[in-house]
Amino acid sequence: MNEILAHYRKVLAGAAMPSPVEQLMGIRPVDIVSGQVSFELEATRDHANPQGTLHGGITSTLADMAMGVAFGTTLQPDESFTTIELKINFLKPVWNGTIRADAKILKKGKTVGLVDCRILDIDESLVAYATSTCMILRGDKAKGR
Numbered sequence: 001m002n003e004i005l006a007h008y009r010k011v012l013a014g015a016a017m018p019s020p021v022e023q024l025m026g027i028r029p030v031d032i033v034s035g036q037v038s039f040e041l042e043a044t045r046d047h048a049n050p051q052g053t054l055h056g057g058i059t060s061t062l063a064d065m066a067m068g069v070a071f072g073t074t075l076q077p078d079e080s081f082t083t084i085e086l087k088i089n090f091l092k093p094v095w096n097g098t099i100r101a102d103a104k105i106l107k108k109g110k111t112v113g114l115v116d117c118r119i120l121d122i123d124e125s126l127v128a129y130a131t132s133t134c135m136i137l138r139g140d141k142a143k144g145r
Helices: 003-013 020-025 056-072
Strands: 027-033 036-043 079-090 097-108 112-120 126-138
Touching: 003 027, 003 056, 020 027, 020 056, 027 056, 036 056, 056 079, 056 097, 056 112, 056 126
Parallel strands: none
Antiparallel strands: 027 036, 036 097, 079 126, 097 112, 112 126
C-alpha cells in the first residue's frame, strides 16, 4: 500500500497525527482512497478575513491539501511530487460552518498530473473550484521531499 494512503488511513483511525499544517488550520481528513480524498474544515471567526468571511488563503490551503494528498496516494515508493500550478475560483462567501474539499485525480501521466477539487458547504453548494498540476519527482529529485 502507498505510504501516504497508509498514513491517512491511520489518521482516520486515530492511530497517527495529521500534518502540522492540518493541525494549525483545523483541517481534517474524512475519506481517503487512492486518487480521491475528502477533507473538512470548520470555518470560524479565526479563519475570517477583514470583511468577516472565510479568508481565500484558508480555502486555497484546504484545496491544496486535498489535491496534494489525492495525488500523493498514487505514487510509487521511490516517487515524490511537487505542485507546479494551483488555480482556484471563489464562487460564494462563507462566514462559518463546515466546508468540505473533494479532490480527485483527473489525469496522471508519467511526469505530470492534473487534480481537481470542489469545495462545498454544508448544503452541498459549490463554494470554490480548484485545480492543481503536479509533477512527479524521482531519484535524487525525490529525496528529502
